[in-house]
Amino acid sequence: MLKKHYLKEIEIKCPLKKGAKGNDVKKVQEWLNLWRYQNLLWKYNVTIDGDFGQQTQSAVIEFQKLMELEPDGIIGSQTFGILCNPLKKAFEPIAGSNIRELVVDYARQHLRNNPRELAQNSGPWVRSYMDGNEGKAWAWCMGFVQTILDMAFSTIGKKYTSCIPATFGCDEVGNHGILKNRLIRNKELRISAEIVKPGDIFLVSKTPTDWTHTGIITAIEGDSFITIEGNTNDEGSREGYEVCKRNRNFKKEKLDVFVVEKG
Secondary structure, rough: OOOHHHHHHOOOOOOOOOOOHHHHHHHHHHHHHHHHHHHOOOOOOOOOOEEEOOHHHHHHHHHHOOOOOOOOOOOOHHHHHHOOHHHHHHHHOOOOOOOHHHHHHHHHHHHOOOOOOOOOEEEOOHHHOOOOOOOOOOHHHHHHHHHHHHHHHHHHHOOOOOOOOOOOOHHHHHHHHHHHHEOOOOHHHOOOOOOOOOEEEEEEEEEEEEEEEEEEEEEOOOOOOEEEEEEEOOOOOOOEEEEEEEEOOOOOOOOOEEEEOOO
């Protein structure tokens, strides 16, 4: 894979205990907060400040109890391994040789592990998709798409950049699609969407040369694409907070499609 930042999100220098400070402590605090999306029994929310104080220690003890570990309040490799396990599971390799099927399978694998941001465009999931970048300016929908493509193409021994330019911008991908005859315009889709296949990429079109959001098409049902997309929510926002499954009607929305595999 070309996009390997996720490996940094599942590693810390253990052990960590009360009094520790720094970025590794911040990672622990982030995962403690993200676990409420993994387990409905988990209600703790700690301050993310890189300071392993009493609040963080208490949350670690309760997490260890929940996971039936020794509740010593110390973050060792076992405790942290469980904390960040959703990310590890999302990036596990899948066997296969069909690129479009792999794109869909990897997208579904990520969806099952509930990727969420912390604050606006921040947290370990966002950094994994965005090569370590995070913050208000780093909308991560394309980062998610390219991560999935990277995993799929790597599985068959190819670079995803043979299909799509390495970028976080929808405009670059849309313009590349025009240049390489890979972009199906919405007016063509409204006539016939038969050329679109699961594993292709949709782009929300604002103007003919301006695209504002993207995601992966997992199925086509009538006039709708069933999608998995990042940096969105149940309402379809392009500045959302999670990876989720959506239903987008290409006759009601201005959607173009970037073809992942030609021919």
